[in-house]
Structure formats: structure tokens, C-alpha cells
Amino acid sequence: MGKTLNIAVLAGDGIGPEIIDQAIKVTNAVCAKFGHEVKYKHAITGACAIDQVGDPYPPETHQICMESDAVLFGAVGDPKFDNDPTAKVRPEQGLLRMRKQLGLYANLRPVETFKSLLHKSPLRQDLVEGADFMCIRELTGGIYFGEKGRSEDGNTAFDNCVYTRMEVERILKLGFEYAMKRNKKLTIVDKANVLETSRLWRQIGQEMAPSYPEVETEYMFVDNAAMRIIQWPKSFDVMVTENMFGDILTDEASVITGSMGLLPSASIGLHTSLFEPIHGSYPQAAGKNIANPVATILSAAMMFEYAFNMMEEGTLIREAVAASLEAGVVTEDIAGEGKAYKTSEVGTWIAGYIAKK
Numbered sequence: 001m002g003k004t005l006n007i008a009v010l011a012g013d014g015i016g017p018e019i020i021d022q023a024i025k026v027t028n029a030v031c032a033k034f035g036h037e038v039k040y041k042h043a044i045t046g047a048c049a050i051d052q053v054g055d056p057y058p059p060e061t062h063q064i065c066m067e068s069d070a071v072l073f074g075a076v077g078d079p080k081f082d083n084d085p086t087a088k089v090r091p092e093q094g095l096l097r098m099r100k101q102l103g104l105y106a107n108l109r110p111v112e113t114f115k116s117l118l119h120k121s122p123l124r125q126d127l128v129e130g131a132d133f134m135c136i137r138e139l140t141g142g143i144y145f146g147e148k149g150r151s152e153d154g155n156t157a158f159d160n161c162v163y164t165r166m167e168v169e170r171i172l173k174l175g176f177e178y179a180m181k182r183n184k185k186l187t188i189v190d191k192a193n194v195l196e197t198s199r200l201w202r203q204i205g206q207e208m209a210p211s212y213p214e215v216e217t218e219y220m221f222v223d224n225a226a227m228r229i230i231q232w233p234k235s236f237d238v239m240v241t242e243n244m245f246g247d248i249l250t251d252e253a254s255v256i257t258g259s260m261g262l263l264p265s266a267s268i269g270l271h272t273s274l275f276e277p278i279h280g281s282y283p284q285a286a287g288k289n290i291a292n293p294v295a296t297i298l299s300a301a302m303m304f305e306y307a308f309n310m311m312e313e314g315t316l317i318r319e320a321v322a323a324s325l326e327a328g329v330v331t332e333d334i335a336g337e338g339k340a341y342k343t344s345e346v347g348t349w350i351a352g353y354i355a356k357k
């Protein structure tokens with residue numbers, strides 16, 4: 001029996017609209033195939049929302065997200081804000097507020113390699129081949145959301161890093177549960193040799209670990225983890241860490257697979273789950289139809305799996321993406337010397353593969 005899927009679409013800035021269009025094509029193809037009805041509600045966010053209404057995450061957008069079953073998100077950000085440290089409103093604030101208001105405390109970023117792209121990795125092929133791990137990043141606490149400010153003369157600034165037991169417990173629980181579902185190894189990344197928040201994380205990790213006797217739990221300092229990711233990425237299965245460390249480590253982890261344009265993410269928590277590529281708004285490419293839509297298409301696969309518990313649908317999208325990579329139907333970031341396809345051509349090819357299946 002088909003279902004009705006209500007999806008909020010927040011395309012955002014830069015290449016956002018172009019890549020989102022491809023994810024929608026693919027989602028439509030999957031829904032047609034499996035007999036689901038799909039309804040989209042488009043809403044504004046990011047720089048374009050600042051331009052239109054002065055708010056990067058307006059209340060109407062939040063309302064639409066809350067009323068939907070899933071949020072499909074493109075990217076936000078615009079250079080005109082990056083180069084102006086005095087700007088009062090920034091696109092990224094919208095993203096952070098959205099995470100907070102939707103209670104999206106966990107960001108899941110799978111790091112997977114594609115056989116046909118191993119040669120694209122900056123690492124030696126034998127180091128990356130078979131690397132497959134899940135980064136779980138805490139997303140609504142820590143230094144991102146602590147009190148911040150400046151002294152009166154403006155020459156001193158601070159950002160507080162705060163974590164509560166509740167916040168740490170719920171994200172570590174997710175880490176342990178994922179490890180149970182995968183290869184039963186959990187790496188808790190912190191800086192417990194320096195930071196009090198990290199010592200709280202480690203303490204709670206040690207309290208919880210005995211409840212998951214099958215999971216091999218290891219604790220690793222973040223600097224060491226940064227090194228391990230490039231030295232021996234295959235040593236990880238599930239990694240869980242706080243907000244800022246997760247931000248940095250997931251960028252690092254994303255490039256070892258060959259292209260940042262390939263990696264999706266899911267953010268889950270208290271309200272509607274959100275699915276977005278891990279790359280940014282790539283303003284230099286906006287409107288050129290050259291950006292890689294695969295990360296967003298794979299985010300749609302995660303949406304089927306995580307928000308709708310539709311595993312076959314997700315698997316079919318993954319299969320279609322792998323087929324497009326093998327067939328060389330790829331955008332210029334991957335094509336190298338070979339023929340580069342347009343963003344829209346890649347989306348159409350993948351949707352067509354699904355339709356023919």
C-alpha cells in the first residue's frame with residue numbers, strides 16, 4: 001500500500017535550488033514506482049530569506065517544517081555575509097535556529113567509499129578501500145549555542161561551551177545503539193585532557209558502556225582522531241562527538257571518499273527530521289548547472305530510510321546512484337578528463353534508472 005509523504009523543501013542559497021530539483025526528480029521517480037503520493041511544501045531559508053523578509057529562518061518556514069514528515073534541505077550561505085564580520089543577521093543563524101527549534105540534536109554523517117571513485121581519494125587506495133563508518137555529531141549544544149559576547153571595548157571575546165547530562169546521554173545512547181546495529185565498535189571523541197565538558201562526556205560514556213557489553217567502546221582525543229581518520233580510516237565503525245569537533249571531523253572525513261559532493265546527512269531529534277548534503281552552497285557554481293547533485297540525492301535516500309522507514313526505496317536510490325557513477329554519468333568534479341554531465345542530466349539519468357527498474 002502506498003503512503004502519502006509530506007515533505008518540506010528548503011532549497012536555500014547558491015546551488016541549493018539546482019541540487020534540490022534533482023532530489024525531487026528522484027523522489028518522484030521512487031514514489032511513482034512504489035505507489036506513494038508525495039506532497040511538497042516549499043519554504044524559504046538562508047540568505048534569500050534574509051533578502052526577502054529579513055530573517056534566515058522565518059516563522060512560516062518553521063511552521064511548514066513542523067507540519068511535514070521530513071525536511072529536504074539544500075544549502076545556505078552567501079559570500080556577501082562571509083566577508084562582513086559586522087553583519088547582524090547571517091544565513092547560518094537560520095540553520096542553527098532551525099536545528100534548535102526542530103530539536104535536531106543528532107547529525108548522522110555516513111562516510112562510505114564508492115569503488116568506482118577510489119582513485120579520486122587524496123589517500124592511498126589501500127587505506128580508503130572498504131572504509132565505512134558513521135559519524136554522529138551532537139548538533140544543538142556546546143560552543144555553538146553557549147553564551148557568546150564581547151567586552152565593552154570590543155577587544156575581548158568569548159564563546160562558552162556548555163553540555164548538560166541530558167544532552168550527552170541522549171547522543172551517546174544513539175551512538176551505542178548505532179554501534180549495536182553495525183560492527184559494535186564505538187569511538188567517543190573528546191578533549192578530556194583539557195576540557196571540563198569533555199570530562200563530563202567521558203564520565204557519562206563510562207557509566208553507559210556497561211549497559212552495552214557487546215560494544216567495544218574506545219575514547220579518543222580529538223587531535224588523535226583527526227590523525228586516525230587519514231591514517232587508518234578503516235579503524236572506525238561509529239564515532240560520536242560534540243558539536244564543534246563533529247563539524248571539523250566530518251569535513252575531514254568527507255574528503256577521504258573522493259568528493260565532498262557525494263556525502264549526505266540526516267539530522268534527527270525531537271521533531272521533524274532533516275536531510276541535507278554535507279557540502280555548502282558553493283556560490284561560485286550557482287546557476288551554472290554544474291554542481292554534483294549526488295549528496296542531495298543520497299540525502300533523499302536517507303529520508304526514505306530514516307523518516308519513512310522505507311528501506312527498499314532507499315536501497316533503490318543508492319543502487320541508481322552507484323550505477324550512474326559506474327556509467328560515468330557524473331558532474332565535472334568527478335569527471336576529470338572524461339565527459340562531464342550537467343547537474344540536471346545526472347538527476348534525470350538517476351530518476352530514469354529508477355523508473356526503468
Ligand code: IPM
Nearest residue numbers: 076077092093095096247278
Ligand atoms: C555544517 C556547517 C554549519 C555548521 C555552518 C554552515 C553553520 O558547516 O553543517 O557542518 O558549522 O554546523
Ligand code: MG
Nearest residue numbers: 247248250251
Ligand atoms: Mg561544517
